Amino acid sequence: MGFQEKMAWVMMIILIVTGVSYYSLVFRASAALGATVAPMLPLMIGYVVFLVAMAIIAAIAISIMKPSEASASLDEREKLIQFKGEAWAGRFMGFLVLCALLDFGLNGDGNRLFHTIFAILIISQIAEYGLQIFFYRRGA
């Protein structure tokens, strides 16, 4: 398994764990309030800082394990896999955003729209790494 594939696995796991943690807080706060809780900037900033810190630590840890792989630039196949993952995840994000906007038309809850859009960003990132792993495994 190459550096890019390892990074994709690690980033996907980090995004799932941090995303679930973030939304468990949002759901708990919403349940306590009895309505969708308003977006909280400190929580979002905390989430992003934690995510970036985890990504940096993971990249360093994987690089230390095999430094030669980490310093190598992407070959044609890896570039194409990265492009395909990004392209499919982008389409997926566009579709989900369309659904979120239509959902807002039904319920009119702005806070819910905000949380949904933020969740879509996280989900599309997870999908991007998941697709990259799929293409690496398939040998695309």
Added chain:
Amino acid sequence: MAFWERNTLVLMAGSVLGGVFYFGVVVWQSVAIGAIAAPAWWVYVGYIVFQLCVSLFGTWLFNRNGDEDLTDLPKGDERDQVLRVGSEAVQGHVASALVIGCLLFWFVHQNVALFFHSIVAAMIISEIVRGFVQYHSYQRAI
């Protein structure tokens, strides 16, 4: 100009015209009420239908002669596919960056209608950027 190159231009024009239609109506409504107009179903769905109609009509108009081999359609050849995937990857990045900007901008204005319209704008802009990148790639003969 090849089929997919023409189609890129047509789809980009569809996005531009769709965007002009959507924001033309939103600005017109906003001026009339003196505030940011709330999202309306008919404007949003109208935008999607309008864009689809422009794209379909444009595709028919510019390809009605049928004077080229279309056996590779609908996927196009390998170069078409690489250009499409590359431009869609750029679109994904642009859309993500703009949506993050919209989320952060929310904390400044806290206006749901403005948030909704800014997300629509982000999607339209990313679609136009995709078309531009793809067309530029064709012109550069990548």
